Amino acid sequence: EVQLVESGGGLVQPGGSLRLSCAASGFTVSSNYMSWVRQAPGKGLEWVSVIYSGGSTYYADSVKGRFTISRDNSKNTLYLQMNSLRAEDTAVYYCARDRVGQYYYYYYMDVWGKGTTVTVSS
Amino acid sequence: EIVMMQSPATLSVSPGERATLSCRASQSVSSNLAWYQQKPGQAPRLLIYGASTRATGIPARFSGSGSGTEFTLTISSLQSEDFAVYYCQQYNNWPPSITFGQGTRLEIK
Numbered sequence: 001e002v003q004l005v006e007s008g009g010g011l012v013q014p015g016g017s018l019r020l021s022c023a024a025s026g027f028t029v030s031s032n033y034m035s036w037v038r039q040a041p042g043k044g045l046e047w048v049s050v051i052y053s054g055g056s057t058y059y060a061d062s063v064k065g066r067f068t069i070s071r072d073n074s075k076n077t078l079y080l081q082m083n084s085l086r087a088e089d090t091a092v093y094y095c096a097r098d099r100v101g102q103y104y105y106y107y108y109m110d111v112w113g114k115g116t117t118v119t120v121s122s
Numbered sequence: 123e124i125v126m127m128q129s130p131a132t133l134s135v136s137p138g139e140r141a142t143l144s145c146r147a148s149q150s151v152s153s154n155l156a157w158y159q160q161k162p163g164q165a166p167r168l169l170i171y172g173a174s175t176r177a178t179g180i181p182a183r184f185s186g187s188g189s190g191t192e193f194t195l196t197i198s199s200l201q202s203e204d205f206a207v208y209y210c211q212q213y214n215n216w217p218p219s220i221t222f223g224q225g226t227r228l229e230i231k
Contacts, residue, residue, distance in 0.1 A: 047220035107213035108156035112165040
């Protein structure tokens with residue numbers, strides 16, 4: 001069964017750090033584009049970061065320079081290292097598998113984890 | 123960056139009736155548009171990709187249409203389980219990024 005399971009969320013003080021994990025089963029993380037998407041309480045979805053199968057990484061402006069996406073191929077796991085956390089980073093963080101068509105004719109997320117909650121507060 | 127705008131913010135429809143949700147892009151995205159459904163406390167669920175292709179396991183009452191800047195998600199006969207929030211999503215080529223619409227809440231009338 002294709003599945004994603006996030007972990008690592010919790011309560012952290014402003015300025016602190018947290019590392020989220022996303023364990024995949026049923027498919028290979030390194031062969032796919034993988035994204036992190038977050039959702040602040042009562043708000044909509046916000047894309048955070050993507051790592052391409054080739055290793056290129058991209059970030060939303062709101063997290064650039066503070067967050068780092070990575071993967072461990074041996075563990076088939078995706079990570080999001082979050083530093084210099086702010087109150088506005090409080091959200092449920094989802095990892096997702098991205099599907100990409102040739103020449104990016106289509107781009108969508110077909111598998112999602114259940115999410116892990118990050119709360120930034122003093 | 124391409125901005126996605128969904129309308130209406132909230133749509134009230136009776137079970138069994140048709141619901142039509144709109145998503146507009148600030149510039150053409152061709153057919154590179156996906157729709158998701160999200161219920162309270164759950165992760166988003168892919169419904170439609172490529173503007174009109176249903177994802178695996180999605181009932182035929184869900185259909186997507188449009189291209190360029192105007193897109194529509196239609197639910198032909200609403201079931202109780204369809205009341206949720208719906209998001210559209212597109213991909214920006216450069217710099218690479220993904221944009222979601224702000225969502226449409228579909229509620230029972």
